[in-house]
Amino acid sequence: MEKLTLPLLLISLLCAQPSIAQDEAPADDWKSASSNQAGKEYPKVNSEGRVIFRIEAPEAQSVGVSFRDSNAFTKGEDGAWYGITRPLDEGFHYYTIMIDGSDVPDPNSMMYFGAMRWGSAVELPAHDQDFYTVKAVPHGQLREIYFHSESTDSERRAFVYTPPGYDQNPDQRYPVLYLQHGWGENEYGWGAQGCADVIMDNLIADGTTRPFIIVMTYGMTNEIRFGGLREFKVEPFETVLVKELIPYIDTHFRTLADQPNRAMAGLSMGGMETKQITLRNLDTFSHIGLFSGGSLSPDDLSDLEAFKAKNKLVFVSYGSREVEDGTRRGGDPEAATEALKAAGINSHYYVSPNTAHEWQSWRRSLRQLAPLLFTN
């Protein structure tokens, strides 16, 4: 791999780019992103949260990246194209490279499913990344399974996290969290960019979370897997989840197969699904988690006392940049949480610091939710 003199290269880039003034030179502590493909030096990230990309496109007229406000790419001394972003939030961000008007994945990045495609993303180091870092602790397993769905006439994929010790303790049974992705994402998200298995291994190792099973499946039933969110109807997925997947899990895994030991949570669209499905199935789910996906207030409940008798937990979270003006479409989630609490419901509200509608908010939300589950 070719070695570049990075400071020299950057100066030449900066000279060509009026949008970064000389006195705003990026911090020169670039490190290869952890989301790179093995052996790839670029993209690199620095301590300000900037990302520098390197694309080999010798005959291209223009190269760019989908991060808004990012500098146009310029050719470096080695003939490759370089571009630097503005400082980004800690955590995980999808992106696309543009070569002469063509949107393509960055060949240097690992591939993740989001924004309705397998494509590129970059991982920015975070001050709290320890909780989703693979460590030498007992590990659970992330299992890819297929279950038969009568209602959709298909063999459907799900991922099942089983906690450490699952196979060694054949007499133990476990509660289950059904955990949903967002719109334009799929059943791979929580196990890949969501780090759900790693987060759980670490939480269980430090003794703060009770071992439980997590089940992640695709939250839509349209086979082409995209389309407008506005036309989306949750009922076909509700059938798959409640009538087909839950019975499959309860017969194929050692679950505690009753309402007190079954939770549902989801991010964004998955939160909206969680709210609709759990409220219609109070005898199936006792714990509810909404991550950047709406809130729950006493006004949502047709029968507050019935809900109170059956529900054990409501957890609502957002990224701080989503709630900076104090409100969200559909109301103030913090006020809704307080109102639920005043009504006697075990209700929790969490705001992820300095993050937006993005995976870092949702990793942190899972970390906050997990210790609260199945404890009462």
Next chain:
Amino acid sequence: MEKLTLPLLLISLLCAQPSIAQDEAPADDWKSASSNQAGKEYPKVNSEGRVIFRIEAPEAQSVGVSFRDSNAFTKGEDGAWYGITRPLDEGFHYYTIMIDGSDVPDPNSMMYFGAMRWGSAVELPAHDQDFYTVKAVPHGQLREIYFHSESTDSERRAFVYTPPGYDQNPDQRYPVLYLQHGWGENEYGWGAQGCADVIMDNLIADGTTRPFIIVMTYGMTNEIRFGGLREFKVEPFETVLVKELIPYIDTHFRTLADQPNRAMAGLSMGGMETKQITLRNLDTFSHIGLFSGGSLSPDDLSDLEAFKAKNKLVFVSYGSREVEDGTRRGGDPEAATEALKAAGINSHYYVSPNTAHEWQSWRRSLRQLAPLLFTN
């Protein structure tokens, strides 16, 4: 998605392309490839094994694909670039798109790891594809696990296929096949493009194969995961496999943890690894499978009688296009198999029809090998 009048488009493509004469017009029975991302119409494949690609790159000067002898891409009536390949073998092929000299993944393709990168591939229908098609049969699980490796001071990933019924039959123990990928590939290959889990589910469902566990891990120990094959030394991986992974599997899964119930097989480099490691560890492995990765003759055995006393099966396979001239570097695999058989060893040779050094040969090899394992 824009609808194209395909015959018209093709005629305009053909006119511009002297390498396909008018009387060799491709068969007009194009279907979207099964390896496409959800909702993507292109690439399409036809009954001749040709592939047509469609790339949106409005400002590009040139677009191409890495299949040799393929026609240069030309702009279609809709402004996108189109290119058609020569007829390809049935099965699975890696490729790369070139846009103005930049090698990038096709944004329409699912992403697979091979040729040392996550990138594009296309699946051609095959006359025998039923054996690796997901069907409504009892399904096993493909489990992602991490195991601690002292020798490399790392938490290492493996995938473990457990057969249908594994969780429902807690008193049953299973034999284990350790199954390796090729050079430039990784531990994802057999579960993704290799379809190992689907092949096993189907073979077990039709009663021809005994249920067993398959373990797949990364077959090198260089963290950057590439480098010259010539400098490759198998010993560090042998330590990981024999001293670390096997003990982990035998304590974390319900294995039959003895030599008669342990097999190793691999493709290409994985076959070379299998040969070296099994011959040095006759007390660990009883069954040996080499797929496009060398052969085994009596000359390879320092002590034929000792081998005969311990080995239960030798299986060697190639794609027919690899052995068309009757020989392979390192000798004639069929003659070697016959010589082993004459020496009293349970030895099998298989040639995959009309395939080369590619996954279709290896899927078929697994299908042939599996029913022979752990039967005596």
